Amino acid sequence: MSQAKYYLPLIHNSKVSIYPYFRLGGFGLGNILFPFCRALCQSLKNGANLLHPHSNQIQPRNFLRELNVKSLRNYSYDFNKLKWISLPQNKSAFIFYLNKFKDETHIGSYKYIYFEGLKNYFYDLYEYREIIRKFFYYSLQRNLKIEYNTVAFHIRLGDFLINNQSISPEKIRFSIEFFLKRSYKIKIFSDTNLSQLKDYIELSELPKNVSLVRSESPLIDIIEMSQAEFICGSPQSTFVEWARFLRIRKYDINSYSLLSRRKYEEIDISPSKWNHFI
Numbered sequence: 151m152s153q154a155k156y157y158l159p160l161i162h163n164s165k166v167s168i169y170p171y172f173r174l175g176g177f178g179l180g181n182i183l184f185p186f187c188r189a190l191c192q193s194l195k196n197g198a199n200l201l202h203p204h205s206n207q208i209q210p211r212n213f214l215r216e217l218n219v220k221s222l223r224n225y226s227y228d229f230n231k232l233k234w235i236s237l238p239q240n241k242s243a244f245i246f247y248l249n250k251f252k253d254e255t256h257i258g259s260y261k262y263i264y265f266e267g268l269k270n271y272f273y274d275l276y277e278y279r280e281i282i283r284k285f286f287y288y289s290l291q292r293n294l295k296i297e298y299n300t301v302a303f304h305i306r307l308g309d310f311l312i313n314n315q316s317i318s319p320e321k322i323r324f325s326i327e328f329f330l331k332r333s334y335k336i337k338i339f340s341d342t343n344l345s346q347l348k349d350y351i352e353l354s355e356l357p358k359n360v361s362l363v364r365s366e367s368p369l370i371d372i373i374e375m376s377q378a379e380f381i382c383g384s385p386q387s388t389f390v391e392w393a394r395f396l397r398i399r400k401y402d403i404n405s406y407s408l409l410s411r412r413k414y415e416e417i418d419i420s421p422s423k424w425n426h427f428i
Contacts, residue, residue, distance in 0.1 A: 174207070
């Protein structure tokens with residue numbers, strides 16, 4: 151009997167789903183990277199075959215609410231860059247439907263394992279940080295570097311507005327001025343467009359040395375954020391935390407939270423601590 155092991159990154163267990171081709175509904179990129187990276191790291195550790203990630207998702211509810219293509223939350227472009235390390239789609243489907251898979255608590259005693267959910271966030275991944283960083287940079291053909299005197303400023307609206315987790319316009323304007331007074335260049339990464347962003351922060355134009363990055367893809371945004379000398383955003387966003395996780399370790403201290411220290415300490419999703427609170 152074959153002793154080969156097979157690990158499945160079950161990015162989202164949707165009720166409407168045909169693995170590995172399509173599913174309805176799903177989380178944002180920051181959240182779905184957790185099961186993917188746990189499956190990736192454990193497959194490398196245990197010599198298992200990584201199955202094709204179930205990444206082709208459509209989120210129609212968000213789109214109908216926001217009328218924004220980004221809100222469809224389809225990350226196929228990004229995961230196509232990562233699929234070189236996993237088995238082909240059709241072969242993965244064949245293995246999946248012919249075998250019974252158990253959750254990752256059975257990893258020591260069973261060879262067909264699926265990985266699902268957030269678990270312990272970055273605490274599960276911290277010992278593999280360098281491996282994961284090298285994997286993403288290699289997959290996206292990016293160089294590990296730091297862009298000095300630059301702030302990657304993350305402003306998330308979308309579902310953060312609906313869930314009352316967004317940062318107030320007053321706080322955003324104050325924070326932008328905080329960095330401009332120190333002669334830093336600010337690159338804003340956001341899930342909205344320039345017009346909506348200016349309306350939200352109540353500015354007719356963005357100040358000099360402040361620009362909204364034109365997104366190529368969400369994962370490339372994370373990589374580019376990780377390359378800035380400073381990162382500013384909300385610790386509630388796993389998107390921002392992934393940028394911090396993938397950066398050069400010694401720059402962890404260059405993290406500016408838009409939440410108060412008290413609120414930040416209630417979150418605690420990463421052992422890499424934020425050092426500054428605006």
